[in-house]
Amino acid sequence: MAHAITKISNQAHNLLTMFLACWLITTSGSINAYEVGSRLLATGGVSQIEGSAGSGIVPWAVLPGYGQKDEWGGEVFATHVNTDDYDLSMIGVSVAINNRVELSLATQILGIDSIAQPLGLPDNELKQTVAGVKVKLFGDLIYTTLPQVSLGIQYKKNTDFDVPALTGAKDDHGVDFYVAATKLWLSGINGYPILLNTTVRSTKANQLGLLGFGGDLDDSRSLLFEGSVGVLLRRDLLLGFDYRQKPDNLSFAKEDDWMDLFLAWFPNKHLSITGAWTELGDIAGQKNQSGFYISLEGSF
């Protein structure tokens, strides 16, 4: 019965993703550009894997979408990552208000068939919900000498704790705090704008939280660094690299830092498509996980 429900929720997840893709592609060309906010193309970043604005795996100080001061905007997004032994899906929504506050909600599903059967696990997927808030503290991505700096909170909750409990995780929920500083230099390298982001995060989440929070090896908060560097090759094309440190709280399996090389395309202010090659290291005992990442985001 649980398996059937899992299958249905998986299919619902996929269906929602496909619907989102179709909706974005068919509407992005026809919606009047004036309906979206006033900020410049690509300045909202894309949606990172926990639902906040940033790059593939790192939250940035920017607010999502294009809403400038006194404007607001919303985003819907879907992401899929396929590594050698796992697949990770994420769908979510976010809202940016007054270019000051971001609210986001995302669900993640990690398919763990590769270890579920061999280890006799009760579930063949791990699922969690992430609710995020981000507040811009000061600065502007482009117009101030100082970077744009924001404070973010991500509340994360496992849907089921059965599998994380088996791995040695202590809690089924946790809160990440982070501070991000992001800056885009327009003149960059010979007129190619350069973007730099530094994020510092306090967390107890194992593999984003999908394997629970805290562990038998370490149950304290870790202070971790995340960074992104990017170059705007064209006004609608951002090439970049992310690095994200991870904690190592569970004795049963090592957790590695993550990195990716991404290309984000912004054909218009309603749609962005991001592709990336990810290097995710060891995940729950399966070694050297790497693979493609694809993400779609619609702004309105």
Added chain:
Amino acid sequence: MKFKTINSITHCILLSLVSISIHADTLYKELGESEGINKLVTKAVETSHTDQRIAFLFEDTDDEELIVQISDQICFLSDGPCEYDGQEMDEVHSGMEITEAEFDIFVAIVIDAMEYADISHSARNKLLALLAPMREDIINQ
């Protein structure tokens, strides 16, 4: 793809971008000199009149005069043979209470105008980088 490969690719891209600058003209030349600048500014002012969100800011402007003033500024900033003898930015925009959103809309119009004037991605951003510091004297005046 391992970290070393990603590292090499990144270095390759950055070095290519830097090497292009060794053979570059002045920004004034890259913008197409007075002809190119005039083309971009004229287009930007024309488009501003037709954009419902900011057209009201240009209702009472003397377009010809505005085009000359902005062109002189850009010519001067890009190391061209000009001087800007107009008013300071905060004086020019005093009382207009231009918002951050209206400013961004105008910047997007300028970027489109630069594309229209066949100005390269790199020259566009160099000019924007020179114009960006003016924002604080233009908005909320």
